[in-house]
Each structure stands twice: as C-alpha cells, then as structure tokens.
Amino acid sequence: MARNALHDIKKSLDTLIGERVLLRANGGRRKTIERFGVLEETYPSVFVVKLDPPDGSFKRVSYSYADVLTETVELEICKDGENVRLRYTQVQ
Template identity: 35%
Template sequence: MSLPDIKSWIQDHLGSNIKVVEQAGRKRTNEYEGVLSEAFPAVFIVDLKSAEQPAHVSFTYGKILTEDIKVVFV
C-alpha cells in the first residue's frame, strides 16, 4: 500500500469507529479506540472514547506505511 492509497483509505472512513495499536517500545503497545474525526494532508485525528487518555490523538500516515501503528475499523 502506498502513501496516497493510505490517505484515501483513511479519508473514506471519516466518522467511523477506529482502533489504533501503536508500538511504544520493544514489547510495549498503546491501544486507542475512538472515532476518526478529521484527516489532514499529513495527519489524521482520532477522538478517543476513554476518559483516562487525552481527548484526541493524532497519527501520521507514514506510521501506517512503516507499520509503527496498526489501524482497524470496527
């Protein structure tokens, strides 16, 4: 999958429920669940459901390309 394909895939799912698993170290991961709220030219924004985490989190499309994050639409 190329970067333009990833951008278009993300933009096609605006408003959808999303789960993002981010590699945070050797054997650590961070999981985020929420709604894909916005997509900009370099990043996309997820509004989180959990009150323990910040209200929003942003990710770059390149992180999907390099497999630093895994994205699943629920």
C-alpha cells in the same frame, strides 16, 4: 513509489472519517497502546483519532500516514460487530 502509497492511505482514511476504529500504536519502551476511538479528521500529512475516554476525558492523537505504512500504527475499522484491519503493502 512511497508517495503514492501514502496518498492511497490518506484516500482510504478519507472515506472512513467518523468510523469507529481500534488503534494499536507503539508507545515506546516495549509498550503498545491499544484503544478504541473515532477517526475524526484527515489532513495532508496526518490523521486524527479521538480516543474513547477511559476516565471520562477525551483525548485526541495524531499519526502520520507513514506510521501506518511502516506498521508503527495499526488501524482496525469496527463495523457491524467485526473488526477489519487496514493493511497497506508497497508493491515493488
């Protein structure tokens, strides 16, 4: 069942390539990273976000679809001045 959920997350993200996103991720040691960027690419196991430059340099980060499923990583799609959070729940 989890495999289908991961596949569904990937399919959803495939349609959002190039969209502006707000990324929230657990940075470890009680630190949460919150940055804007663009969903750049999806691969079979991971997706890549190109983060906006805080200091003029671009940075790319990648996360697995399982990170989204377990809510270690949260994505909000930024469209028309509104943020829409992507949420995935496992149906038991």
